[in-house]
Amino acid sequence: MLEYHDVTVRVRYAETDQMGVVYHSNYLIWYEVGRVELMRALGFEYKQMEIQDDTFIVVADVHCRYHQPARYDELLTVRTRILEAKTRTLKFGYELFRQPDNKLLATGHTIHVACNRAGHVTHFPEKYKQAFLKIAGQNANRSHA
Amino acid sequence: MLEYHDVTVRVRYAETDQMGVVYHSNYLIWYEVGRVELMRALGFEYKQMEIQDDTFIVVADVHCRYHQPARYDELLTVRTRILEAKTRTLKFGYELFRQPDNKLLATGHTIHVACNRAGHVTHFPEKYKQAFLKIAGQNANRSHA
Amino acid sequence: MLEYHDVTVRVRYAETDQMGVVYHSNYLIWYEVGRVELMRALGFEYKQMEIQDDTFIVVADVHCRYHQPARYDELLTVRTRILEAKTRTLKFGYELFRQPDNKLLATGHTIHVACNRAGHVTHFPEKYKQAFLKIAGQNANRSHA
Amino acid sequence: MLEYHDVTVRVRYAETDQMGVVYHSNYLIWYEVGRVELMRALGFEYKQMEIQDDTFIVVADVHCRYHQPARYDELLTVRTRILEAKTRTLKFGYELFRQPDNKLLATGHTIHVACNRAGHVTHFPEKYKQAFLKIAGQNANRSHA
Numbered sequence: 405m406l407e408y409h410d411v412t413v414r415v416r417y418a419e420t421d422q423m424g425v426v427y428h429s430n431y432l433i434w435y436e437v438g439r440v441e442l443m444r445a446l447g448f449e450y451k452q453m454e455i456q457d458d459t460f461i462v463v464a465d466v467h468c469r470y471h472q473p474a475r476y477d478e479l480l481t482v483r484t485r486i487l488e489a490k491t492r493t494l495k496f497g498y499e500l501f502r503q504p505d506n507k508l509l510a511t512g513h514t515i516h517v518a519c520n521r522a523g524h525v526t527h528f529p530e531k532y533k534q535a536f537l538k539i540a541g542q543n544a545n546r547s548h549a
Numbered sequence: 550m551l552e553y554h555d556v557t558v559r560v561r562y563a564e565t566d567q568m569g570v571v572y573h574s575n576y577l578i579w580y581e582v583g584r585v586e587l588m589r590a591l592g593f594e595y596k597q598m599e600i601q602d603d604t605f606i607v608v609a610d611v612h613c614r615y616h617q618p619a620r621y622d623e624l625l626t627v628r629t630r631i632l633e634a635k636t637r638t639l640k641f642g643y644e645l646f647r648q649p650d651n652k653l654l655a656t657g658h659t660i661h662v663a664c665n666r667a668g669h670v671t672h673f674p675e676k677y678k679q680a681f682l683k684i685a686g687q688n689a690n691r692s693h694a
Numbered sequence: 695m696l697e698y699h700d701v702t703v704r705v706r707y708a709e710t711d712q713m714g715v716v717y718h719s720n721y722l723i724w725y726e727v728g729r730v731e732l733m734r735a736l737g738f739e740y741k742q743m744e745i746q747d748d749t750f751i752v753v754a755d756v757h758c759r760y761h762q763p764a765r766y767d768e769l770l771t772v773r774t775r776i777l778e779a780k781t782r783t784l785k786f787g788y789e790l791f792r793q794p795d796n797k798l799l800a801t802g803h804t805i806h807v808a809c810n811r812a813g814h815v816t817h818f819p820e821k822y823k824q825a826f827l828k829i830a831g832q833n834a835n836r837s838h839a
Numbered sequence: 840m841l842e843y844h845d846v847t848v849r850v851r852y853a854e855t856d857q858m859g860v861v862y863h864s865n866y867l868i869w870y871e872v873g874r875v876e877l878m879r880a881l882g883f884e885y886k887q888m889e890i891q892d893d894t895f896i897v898v899a900d901v902h903c904r905y906h907q908p909a910r911y912d913e914l915l916t917v918r919t920r921i922l923e924a925k926t927r928t929l930k931f932g933y934e935l936f937r938q939p940d941n942k943l944l945a946t947g948h949t950i951h952v953a954c955n956r957a958g959h960v961t962h963f964p965e966k967y968k969q970a971f972l973k974i975a976g977q978n979a980n981r982s983h984a
Contacts, residue, residue: 417875417885418574418868420567422621427563428753429722433853440852440912450852451912463718467757473813476567477875477886523763562730562740563723573898577864578708585707585767595707596767608863612902618958622730622741668908708864710857712911717853766857 407542408485409442412503415478425473431510432466435498438484439514442496446535454521457529461494461516468512472502479503485543489536491527492518497546552687553630554587557648560623570618576655577611580643583629584659587641591680599666602674606639606661613657617647624648630688634681636672637663642691697832698775699732702793705768715763721800722756725788728774729804732786736825744811747819751784751806758802762792769793775833779826781817782808787836842977843920844877847938850913860908866945867901870933873919874949877931881970889956892964896929896951903947907937914938920978924971926962927953932981 413434421427439461440450453459474480481501488495493515500510520526528536558579566572584606585595598604619625626646633640638660645655665671673681703724711717729751730740743749764770771791778785783805790800810816818826848869856862874896875885888894909915916936923930928950935945955961963971 414872416868417566417871418572421562422565422567422569423750423752424567428756429563429719432719432722433851436852449912460713462713462763463760465757465759466718467755469755470753473752477884561723562726568895568897573901574864574867577867578706581707582704594767605858607858607908608905610902610904611863612900614900615898618897622739707856708862711852712855712857712859714857719853 406445406539408483409438409445411438411441411482411484413437413480413482415474415476415480417476420476425475428468428470431468431470431474431500431512432514434480434482434500435468435484435496435512435514438482438498439496441482442484442486446539448532448535453532457532458520459526459529459532460519460521462519463514464493464517465515466512467514468510470510472507472509474500474502474509480509485546486536486540487513487543487546489528489533489540491533492525494518494528494536497543551590551684553628554583554590556583556586556627556629558582558625558627560619560621560625562621565621568618570620573613573615576613576615576619576645576657577659579625579627579645580613580629580641580657580659583627583643584641587629587631591684593677593680598677602677603665604671604674604677605664605666607664608659609638609662610660611657612659613655615655617652617654619645619647619654625654630691631681631685632658632688632691634673634678634685636678637670639663639673639681642688696735696829698773699728699735701728701731701772701774703727703770703772705764705766705770707766710766713763715765718758718760721758721760721764721790721802722804724770724772724790725758725774725786725802725804728772728788729786731772732774732776736829738822738825743822747822748810749816749819749822750809750811752809753804754783754807755805756802757804758800760800762797762799764790764792764799770799775836776826776830777803777833777836779818779823779830781823782815784808784818784826787833841880841974843918844873844880846873846876846917846919848872848915848917850909850911850915852911855911858908860910863903863905866903866905866909866935866947867949869915869917869935870903870919870931870947870949873917873933874931876917877919877921881974883967883970888967892967893955894961894964894967895954895956897954898949899928899952900950901947902949903945905945907942907944909935909937909944915944920981921971921975922948922978922981924963924968924975926968927960929953929963929971932978
């Protein structure tokens with residue numbers, strides 16, 4: 405069973421800043437790519453979650469620790485886990501590695517709340533909840549990350 | 550009568566790239582700030598145009614020429630004009646100046662189409678059209694920009 | 695003596711996403727604006743810190759909690775504090791308020807390490823350190839934020 | 840011989856705006872991905888062009904026409920050509936297609952000037968120039984795009 409999901413991103417010039425490294429807010433966008441692709445690997449399109457199920461995964465909390473800078477044109481692995489799944493909330497964990505030396509560049513987590521289109525807190529539909537719980541169980545000992 | 554509108558933006562670190570200058574796509578965002586503030590100076594909130602009048606100014610065409618690089622922390626003047634106003638389309642012109650030496654850094658234009666929420670082409674509501682036409686008249690000889 | 699510094703930003707269209715609210719990574723960019731303006735209020739230009747003093751404030755850690763969504767065209771107050779100042783590190787705290795109702799939208803912190811152009815950890819030059827310590831003293835009881 | 844190069848990008852949530860479509864400045868970033876990957880297909884890493892050859896491809900002019908909106912999570916093909924190659928300048932052309940129906944979403948071009956690290960105009964090193972000229976020859980009849 406899926407414990408984590410890896411996706412590769414290549415650093416764009418637009419993502420660098422005048423220090424010659426990636427500007428720090430862009431890591432959050434890669435984390436977004438990571439969780440969307442994790443969901444796709446679980447058989448879900450986040451797009452359909454919004455359209456068909458009126459369920460939006462709203463970001464409530466973000467943490468990121470920067471260990472080593474990411475640089476232009478590098479290939480990076482975004483490793484994403486589900487650390488906690490509850491009726492209304494979801495916690496993802498992230499590790500960012502540089503390819504090919506597998507150096508750990510950053511770690512982080514995001515906490516999300518299920519909301520409907522009107523912005524009210526809701527439950528995750530059952531099919532998502534079951535899938536999230538299964539994968540979260542694989543990472544139970546990491547939920548403090 | 551208003552011929553153009555000036556607004557000041559300060560360059561953010563996030564907007565620079567590893568060349569040590571502003572990444573070129575960010576100029577388009579400053580142009581957005583320019584046209585929104587031009588509309589505000591005309592007495593309109595673009596936000597209300599979307600909400601109350603179901604009219605969205607969709608970007609159909611963008612051109613930008615970069616004369617001199619903008620750099621971190623500089624104060625810039627975005628000078629915005631309406632070059633052409635028609636029933637369904639609007640053309641804005643932009644000049645970007647560095648303060649305080651008034652050096653011209655960039656010029657550009659954007660062409661927009663009035664659409665409703667459903668994405669269909671529509672007319673600009675009369676109150677906007679009249680205001681746009683007045684200011685466009687001031688810039689008639691510049692519409693080739 | 696300065697305990698915190700307030701700066702106003704207006705939400706740009708480019709900063710929104712298809713949920714109709716601001717995309718979460720943009721808050722980090724406003725926090726950058728907040729700390730740069732706090733330094734300016736202390737009499738320092740961060741730009742000169744890089745150029746003249748070969749000292750870069752590298753982001754090592756970011757946390758942001760999202761209480762209420764920020765929306766297009768809103769005027770926001772970024773309130774920035776220095777929570778901790780050490781020889782080589784600096785911790786800023788942030789509160790983001792919506793104007794004019796003063797609703798708290800987000801809180802956060804960033805931790806920074808002083809590095810030189812070569813990317814090696816260094817000391818903050820004395821003039822900065824003294825100023826940072828003074829203002830950090832005002833916020834001693836908040837350093838857990 | 841290579842006439843154009845195709846690369847796929849997937850639309851990120853961060854790239855959408857509250858109209859529910861991609862914010863227009865992001866197309867320029869995809870065009871950047873397109874020209875970097877075209878150069879890689881020619882056997883060059885743009886990164887090394889900066890580091891080893893002290894040659895930066897500075898953007899001097901951008902045009903983009905938006906035919907149909909790109910939307911969240913779509914897979915897009917960025918088709919990039921070299922339209923003109925001269926001693927000091929380079930013109931790229933772009934077509935953006937939505938997969939899988941191959942709908943044309945946008946077209947555009949960028950003009951670039953070769954500069955060294957100090958920001959002065961320079962010549963493209965011979966190895967690049969020869970490669971650029973070859974591919975530009977394939978697109979001679981399109982140089983008006």
